[in-house]
Amino acid sequence: MTKWTLNEIAEATDGVIYHTENHLINIADISFDSRNLSEGSLFVPLIAERNGHEYIDSAIGNGASAAFWSEPVEKAPKDFPIIQVKDTLQALQQFAKWYLKKVNPKVVGITGSNGKTTTKDMTEAVLSAKYKTHKTVGNFNNHIGLPYTILGMPRETEAIILEMGMSQADEIHVLSTLAEPDVAVITMIGESHIEFFGSRDGIADAKMEIVDGLKSDGVLIYPGEEPLLAERTAILPEERVRTFGRTDKENLYATKIEVKSRSTEFSVNLAPELKITLPTPGEYNVQNALAAILVGIEFGISIKASAEKLEQFQLTKNRLEWIEGFNGSQLLNDAYNASPSSMKAVLNYFATIETNGKKIVVLGDILELGELSEELHRDVAASIGAASIDYLILYGEKMRTVYNEVKGSFNLEKIRHFSGDKKPMVDYLRKTIQSEDIVLLKSSLGTNILEVVEKLKKKTLM
Template structure:
């Protein structure tokens, strides 16, 4: 249970006004959305498209017991304590930093172009085999979500796992400096946000910002087969570096992998005789699990101790989940996020799965690829073969270049392209799908193929 007094909060954020009258008032939660407040909350009126100060009466009505305030004090309510600050967002972050130091858990920060959320979920499973754990919920992983995750941490938390997302340079630096991780994990370097960062090298620079706040004795866990990271880790000593990947050059790597429709089993060099089962599809998820297991090893958790928890870990919704589809089909829903590297990985794994029906893929635009968008969309052609995929449905303006590239590879009636209204594509899919078909649906969230998933699932 979160519990801070107004005195503590005012001191933590450097209040610009006197709060002695309210010093002993206890606050049990923090929130910025008036719809989600409850009795005992500190209201944080953030300023964005709307000014949160305008909703102070609603906040009080919904249980706010105190509030940050960056407008003139003569505009502030008088029935609850207000803590005047220059910037309410910075005050939120400062309060999170104070609370994190007060509870003093071990901190694991996770970033990467793909696999952040899955690795976070796996790391929670591994670490919970020995510690009380709190983690980022959903993808609440930005400059607002990360401090909120910290402030929602129970007071008995021993390890906190913080997902760190970004779109632009210097964003992860802010999050790392706030969190000061004991362990930092980079899952992979892909092409996400290349529109803003210019190149994969620029993306690697941005992801390496996670070591900005790394504790002096902290450890960086990263894919050892990524040259862009190998070139950038030299500011840390050897003892601070742990690698994972598919080959023997890494500290932790798989010896065997058996990927099935709903689970993947593997063994590692660290425990060759121990089979570890993941309740998810994909050889790429083995590398996510290796990152999680590496974090466990740093914390003194053996792979043998962690394996049972990994076998039952819960994947965040919309991350590569199997759903029952219409006409007794099965849908592999991966429509929450997409970049070229991730799309190729899931297509390769999907293509290799055994099944008695047909394989249908529905692929939507991958966003934020900038000037390289056409080239990167076209590159998906490498992993699409008429020998393993029966039907290909492409959606979105950016997918036209892939459609043109595939025209000679797929027979007439097996390659389909749509833009704009999704209903014609949904209608055609409903007419086409047969029992035992497997359907992969993958795109960036902004392309909104989740609408298609909703229409095709039972």
């Protein structure tokens, strides 16, 4: 389906069209990967480690109909339509901002050290009770991914839910001012990327950049029990702030929380008679659900309607995901990302699960903790209860700190530390795991523990 003409894109980006007299060429999609194009696509040659302009022939061969171009026009293919712009990334962002205003959906921006992806999924489920929705897919949550997400939304979208990630200061500022959210959500302040910010204070400052683009009547939703945020939200009028949490000081708080092996039940103060069931375990997921419910309230969705949608919501893959493992085991895959806070939370949850088999925990390095890495890994070690774990397998050089801290609490036959090649660890796990065992796998994405998950899955015959 045609979304734009070449002329519209050029006007949106202050670009100039070359090499075609037909300014009404239909463009249905965009891509910055020359291998992932189809007829009617606009190729965006980004300049990073490699110069995307070098792949223009590949883009044309794969069906591109036009391209942004920031190199001299003379270097462009002579018989291929281009839009000359000053900077291809800026043009992508300008184009996304123009399209967002043209479609004019309600905009929700979500950031936080942990929980932003789950909160995004829950918020999309809640808003789908009343609106046609579109949301960030996968990890497209940065200065490239967010405009790509916006440009991927259908014209009939009524509410868009945008995840906003960061690793440095000013990144959330760029995303917020591009998206101009009606509602901004901060899920929590943890230790993720503390290597780049030096402290949780620095992280809080960076997360608060989400209000930089907040509409003049927009609302900020945040965990009220986080003092670092409570201090900083004083810049906003009281009527533009909503809080969630566990105490009666918050606008929305949870009661009667019951965590089960595959689900979580709770009630809230604004609808105490209603039982809300999440199809995902972990008490910390209640916090994410509270944020989503508050977004729903801002957009006129009842708590009852939100509860019905939350009962059916789908988590993004690799987030606290139960998978059938080989040999009749069950894998709890949470290996997409990790911080000290999220690792401690999932360990606490795993300790509560009842099973007829063994409990096996596989933990990989938590990355981007900088000078605080050893201290924060030691903090994780303090959360490991030997009484609730049968086997503990640790992977990576940073996990050596955890191994040294906890090895005295375990039978030495039931604790192992590996680094480098994962094959010895996989071989050990495959010898150890038996029917009815449950296996938790948690790590930062950079350690690629997802590779281990794949090796431990039940293989289906085709």
